[in-house]
Amino acid sequence: MKDDLHMDNMFREKFEDFSVEPPAHVWNNIQEQMVSRRRKKRMAYIGWISAAAVVVFAFIAGWMLNDSSSRITETVVEQQTQQVKPTPETSEPETVQAIEPASSDKQLQQTASKLNEERAFSANENAFVAEVKTTREVQPAITTADRQIGNYELLEARNEIQFVIKQNGLAEIRREEATFDKVEILPESDRVLIAENVQRLNSKKEKNNAWIVGAHVSPGYSAHSSSYSNDYAQNMNEVQNGGVSNVGGGISIQYKTNKRLSIESGVYYAQNSQSTGTSNSLFSAPMYDYAPDMNLAADAPSYANNVSVTRDGIAMNSTAGVVKMKGMPAGAEINAKTESLSDSYATTMVSDGEFSQVFDFIEIPVYLRYKLLDHKFGIDLMGGLSAGMIVGNNAYMENDYGRQNIGSTEDISSVNISGTLGLGFNYDLGRHFSLAMEPRVNYFLNSINTNPDIDYKPYRFGWFTGVYYTF
Amino acid sequence: MLFTKSVIIDTLAAHLQLILEDLKQIIKECAKGNTRAQEQLYKLFAPKMYGVCLRYSKDKTEAEDNLQEGFIKVFTGIKNFRHEGSFEGWMRRIMVNVSLEKFRKQQLMYPVEDMAMYEGNQVSDDILANISAQEITGLIQELTPRYRMVFNLYVFEGMSHEEISKEMNISTGTSKSNLARARDVLKNRVRALYGGLDKNNTA
Numbered sequence: 001m002k003d004d005l006h007m008d009n010m011f012r013e014k015f016e017d018f019s020v021e022p023p024a025h026v027w028n029n030i031q032e033q034m035v036s037r038r039r040k041k042r043m044a045y046i047g048w049i050s051a052a053a054v055v056v057f058a059f060i061a062g063w064m065l066n067d068s069s070s071r072i073t074e075t076v077v078e079q080q081t082q083q084v085k086p087t088p089e090t091s092e093p094e095t096v097q098a099i100e101p102a103s104s105d106k107q108l109q110q111t112a113s114k115l116n117e118e119r120a121f122s123a124n125e126n127a128f129v130a131e132v133k134t135t136r137e138v139q140p141a142i143t144t145a146d147r148q149i150g151n152y153e154l155l156e157a158r159n160e161i162q163f164v165i166k167q168n169g170l171a172e173i174r175r176e177e178a179t180f181d182k183v184e185i186l187p188e189s190d191r192v193l194i195a196e197n198v199q200r201l202n203s204k205k206e207k208n209n210a211w212i213v214g215a216h217v218s219p220g221y222s223a224h225s226s227s228y229s230n231d232y233a234q235n236m237n238e239v240q241n242g243g244v245s246n247v248g249g250g251i252s253i254q255y256k257t258n259k260r261l262s263i264e265s266g267v268y269y270a271q272n273s274q275s276t277g278t279s280n281s282l283f284s285a286p287m288y289d290y291a292p293d294m295n296l297a298a299d300a301p302s303y304a305n306n307v308s309v310t311r312d313g314i315a316m317n318s319t320a321g322v323v324k325m326k327g328m329p330a331g332a333e334i335n336a337k338t339e340s341l342s343d344s345y346a347t348t349m350v351s352d353g354e355f356s357q358v359f360d361f362i363e364i365p366v367y368l369r370y371k372l373l374d375h376k377f378g379i380d381l382m383g384g385l386s387a388g389m390i391v392g393n394n395a396y397m398e399n400d401y402g403r404q405n406i407g408s409t410e411d412i413s414s415v416n417i418s419g420t421l422g423l424g425f426n427y428d429l430g431r432h433f434s435l436a437m438e439p440r441v442n443y444f445l446n447s448i449n450t451n452p453d454i455d456y457k458p459y460r461f462g463w464f465t466g467v468y469y470t471f
Numbered sequence: 472m473l474f475t476k477s478v479i480i481d482t483l484a485a486h487l488q489l490i491l492e493d494l495k496q497i498i499k500e501c502a503k504g505n506t507r508a509q510e511q512l513y514k515l516f517a518p519k520m521y522g523v524c525l526r527y528s529k530d531k532t533e534a535e536d537n538l539q540e541g542f543i544k545v546f547t548g549i550k551n552f553r554h555e556g557s558f559e560g561w562m563r564r565i566m567v568n569v570s571l572e573k574f575r576k577q578q579l580m581y582p583v584e585d586m587a588m589y590e591g592n593q594v595s596d597d598i599l600a601n602i603s604a605q606e607i608t609g610l611i612q613e614l615t616p617r618y619r620m621v622f623n624l625y626v627f628e629g630m631s632h633e634e635i636s637k638e639m640n641i642s643t644g645t646s647k648s649n650l651a652r653a654r655d656v657l658k659n660r661v662r663a664l665y666g667g668l669d670k671n672n673t674a
């Protein structure tokens with residue numbers, strides 16, 4: 001027993017500083033396993049983010065649908081506030097009759113009959129002004145992310161000292177073990193080579209500044225938030241005002257200032273538009289001196305709005321501003337005050353099909369990009385401002401006669417500022433190329449219409465898909 | 472050589488404090504998932520831990536597997552290390568646990584070993600003194616899995632038979648007899664391999 005204890009002690013002493021250099025492939029395997037573990041973890045993380053994103057987008061979509069459906073019920077009753085000479089030769093181009101939205105059909109009927117009575121005594125009428133509440137706010141929030149720089153250099157320097165000590169220590173053991181080749185030890189030359197390679201690899205990794213160029217295509221959805229003055233809104237038949245899907249794209253250039261932060265600019269083409277469809281309210285309103293075509297009243301989309309017909313053309317209050325038409329769109333009808341003695345009936349343009357306004361922008365952005373995750377799969381947070389120059393301004397009527405360009409919107413300012421917020425997912429394909437998917441929200445900070453009666457701010461959801469090339 | 476053993480020891484002592492501080496820093500970085508720090512930690516401890524793994528395995532391949540698995544456990548669990556007690560001890564315990572887990576899983580495959588026959592032979596100190604740790608490792612690797620495990624846990628981890636029986640799911644009696652048997656086998660092997668050398672030296 002005593003001898004056993006003695007032997008145990010001798011064994012323990014011998015193994016006190018016993019160490020053997022493991023073969024190099026062990027570390028490589030460990031690294032690979034750690035990377036795949038991290039990837040798995042990240043995929044789970046991304047799964048959660050995607051789920052959250054779907055919920056958020058569903059919420060926003062729901063909110064938008066809800067918002068536009070509440071507007072459909074806005075009814076229009078004509079009420080003249082301004083005397084307009086019926087003779088087209090003398091009429092002023094800017095006069096557009098004001099009309100009043102009433103809150104319910106019942107009230108509408110009452111108002112109508114009352115108006116009829118009054119008309120017998122006097123041609124002058126009072127203006128009933130209803131409140132128009134169409135304010136909405138979207139606040140783009142730009143998160144400034146913290147910069148985090150790890151100082152590994154000190155660690156590295158210290159480690160070198162340690163390594164020398166370790167090697168000296170090892171030399172002792174190795175001298176003792178020199179006679180045994182049961183465990184292979186790499187020759188010194190190989191060791192030096194490996195160390196050099198590791199060092200070179202590290203120095204390559206440390207190069208943080210870089211130029212990155214990218215090209216994107218962005219299918220998107222555009223809509224708007226708007227509000228109008230009462231006078232303007234009274235002549236605007238705002239019905240089923242929907243967003244429109246479209247495609248944009250462009251090229252970008254980024255400068256990476258450090259491991260996580262980069263500044264970005266570029267040139268993008270984008271389109272903002274909205275369409276206006278079926279106006280149900282038209283046919284329930286008794287004040288139009290117009291017998292609707294029953295075919296038109298069926299399920300097919302149709303459009304009706306008050307217009308002002310002048311010598312210069314037809315003007316119409318629309319969502320984004322006053323649309324100036326060069327002439328009558330094919331397939332549309334104008335219903336003027338044909339049989340009425342008074343001026344209390346609005347001139348209305350009716351057409352089947354859809355009316356839409358489209359604005360084309362060239363945007364020059366300044367974005368900041370922050371890397372939340374920097375691996376083979378990366379996640380960026382990006383945000384910033386863009387100057388959007390209007391390069392296209394068109395209004396269309398789409399009916400049996402095709403998609404006709406009927407004119408353009410007045411008072412649109414040529415340069416506008418918009419804010420952008422986005423989340424970038426990218427995947428490295430190699431040393432230089434990477435694939436990117438970036439959902440972005442773009443919101444105009446100013447009304448793109450300079451008319452003080454109109455506050456029209458378009459916004460866009462774009463799904464930017466493209467490639468990046470890192471130099 | 473200018474660098475004598477004492478000079479090396481002095482240098483070691485002088486840098487001990489620095490190393491401990493460094494180690495703390497490296498451990499912190501590892502906990503954050505810093506790959507570079509993980510590599511440093513590996514470089515620092517892998518040789519020693521490989522030594523431990525070799526002792527618990529039948530061959531180099533098994534030892535490498537265990538070392539790899541052990542380090543993965545170290546890296547994923549390092550954020551739970553509380554800087555109380557020795558880090559090396561903590562790591563070593565993880566390596567031993569990897570071997571123990573494997574042993575438990577494969578236990579059913581191992582045949583019941585005979586528990587009799589104490590030979591009670593002794594090996595002289597001279598012989599033992601001349602055998603290196605590496606040679607002893609080779610001999611330990613030749614033991615059956617259960618003998619090897621009991622011997623290692625008892626002699627090198629300083630566990631009692633009670634503890635060993637719990638870790639290995641065996642009775643204390645089995646642990647005791649396995650240890651004795653392991654010693655016998657080792658001694659016989661030492662005598663067979665190095666006995667001749669002993670005779671020459673003493674003659």
